[in-house]
Amino acid sequence: MTAGKPLSVAVLDAHRALFFMSDLLRRAQGQTLEAFGLGPQECSYEVVASGAFWRLRNYGKPAEAPSVLIVAAPIKRAYIWDLVPSASAIRYILDQGFHVHLLEWLPVEANGENGLTEYAKTISECVARISSRRAGAKTFLMGHSLGGTLAAIFAASESESIRGLVLLSAPLCFQPETSRFRDALVSLVPSGLIYAGPYPGSLLSHMSVLASPDTFIWSRLADAVLCGADDQAREIHARVERWALDEVPLSGELVRQIIEWLYRENRFCDGNLKIGNKVVGPATLTTPTLAGVNVDDPVAPIGSVKPFIDDMPTKDVRIVEIPGETGVCLQHLGVLIGRRTRAAVWPEIISWMDSHADSRALAQRSLNEHVDRQRTVRS
Numbered sequence: 084m085t086a087g088k089p090l091s092v093a094v095l096d097a098h099r100a101l102f103f104m105s106d107l108l109r110r111a112q113g114q115t116l117e118a119f120g121l122g123p124q125e126c127s128y129e130v131v132a133s134g135a136f137w138r139l140r141n142y143g144k145p146a147e148a149p150s151v152l153i154v155a156a157p158i159k160r161a162y163i164w165d166l167v168p169s170a171s172a173i174r175y176i177l178d179q180g181f182h183v184h185l186l187e188w189l190p191v192e193a194n195g196e197n198g199l200t201e202y203a204k205t206i207s208e209c210v211a212r213i214s215s216r217r218a219g220a221k222t223f224l225m226g227h228s229l230g231g232t233l234a235a236i237f238a239a240s241e242s243e244s245i246r247g248l249v250l251l252s253a254p255l256c257f258q259p260e261t262s263r264f265r266d267a268l269v270s271l272v273p274s275g276l277i278y279a280g281p282y283p284g285s286l287l288s289h290m291s292v293l294a295s296p297d298t299f300i301w302s303r304l305a306d307a308v309l310c311g312a313d314d315q316a317r318e319i320h321a322r323v324e325r326w327a328l329d330e331v332p333l334s335g336e337l338v339r340q341i342i343e344w345l346y347r348e349n350r351f352c353d354g355n356l357k358i359g360n361k362v363v364g365p366a367t368l369t370t371p372t373l374a375g376v377n378v379d380d381p382v383a384p385i386g387s388v389k390p391f392i393d394d395m396p397t398k399d400v401r402i403v404e405i406p407g408e409t410g411v412c413l414q415h416l417g418v419l420i421g422r423r424t425r426a427a428v429w430p431e432i433i434s435w436m437d438s439h440a441d442s443r444a445l446a447q448r449s450l451n452e453h454v455d456r457q458r459t460v461r462s
Contacts, residue, residue, distance in 0.1 A: 123162040166326065191332045227251040228254075239364065272342055281334070298381050351364060352390060364394075405418055
């Protein structure tokens with residue numbers, strides 16, 4: 084026993100304190116890169132709602148435009164969605180006439196006891212707020228990586244509340260041997276190791292590197308070499324490296340449930356994940372769904388998505404395979420910042436959303452686009 088705690092807990096506390104120091108050092112490194120002009124260049128937004136561990140951004144557009152709620156991943160910062168004007172998923176969606184909101188998770192400073200249920204309830208609150216702007220309005224829900232996983236968990240509990248679900252490099256199935264990253268992570272982290280309390284972001288980064296050094300070290304170095312002659316690709320790569328240093332503490336309970344309930348036990352894909360008083364899985368996810376999968380991404384490969392999609396009861400589902408590309412630093416981020424993906428894949432995503440949008444909202448969007456064109460001609 085040490086200071087009233089079991090020795091194992093005291094050792095974990097000591098290690099966690101070291102990684103909190105690592106968070107500070109990595110953020111300082113990122114701020115140094117930002118001083119050299121590599122910080123994010125986000126477009127303007129307004130915070131329209133907030134809670135203890137989240138806030139809702141509104142990027143504007145006419146109220147009648149079809150709406151999209153983006154669920155950011157709880158790891159690192161949300162500005163990866165809006166890195167610079169030339170590599171911004173948010174700006175692209177705005178340019179297509181959609182009304183964009185983004186749900187951002189705040190760094191956990193004291194209470195680290197919020198888990199999947201609390202995160203799903205927050206998404207529910209934001210969906211209800213957006214949908215209340217006019218009778219019958221429903222928003223699209225979109226998420227990348229674990230933000231997409233959280234969006235899918237919410238959608239499986241309240242499918243009727245959204246118009247459609249767009250998942251980008253978001254793992255849903257965690258069966259053994261479907262993902263080498265999943266297998267390595269589960270073998271690396273002993274069951275019961277993680278407990279409630281703020282959890283340092285750099286510890287998760289180190290765990291990811293140990294689980295897949297090819298993904299998080301060697302492929303990044305290779306990408307830096309391959310984009311050396313391309314000024315724009317080199318700039319985006321450097322900005323992603325700056326973003327990767329922006330560590331934030333997470334809820335320890337959320338990390339525990341993600342690793343134990345999802346990665347180790349595969350509860351969501353097996354249909355026995357309990358969120359509040361509901362049990363959710365593929366059978367309860369009935370909303371139209373589009374899933375984008377980067378074929379070169381070992382973090383969320385096709386095997387971590389297709390088994391779940393195949394078990395959904397609705398036939399209105401689609402998987403879009405996305406080729407890897409140079410200049411994105413991490414293939415897992417390619418769908419958000421890749422130039423080829425922006426040119427070839429995002430038009431498909433917008434077309435799918437158009438085909439599922441409310442006709443009234445589409446008509447308003449067309450009118451807004453016409454007005455914008457007329458203003459451009461006059462100027």
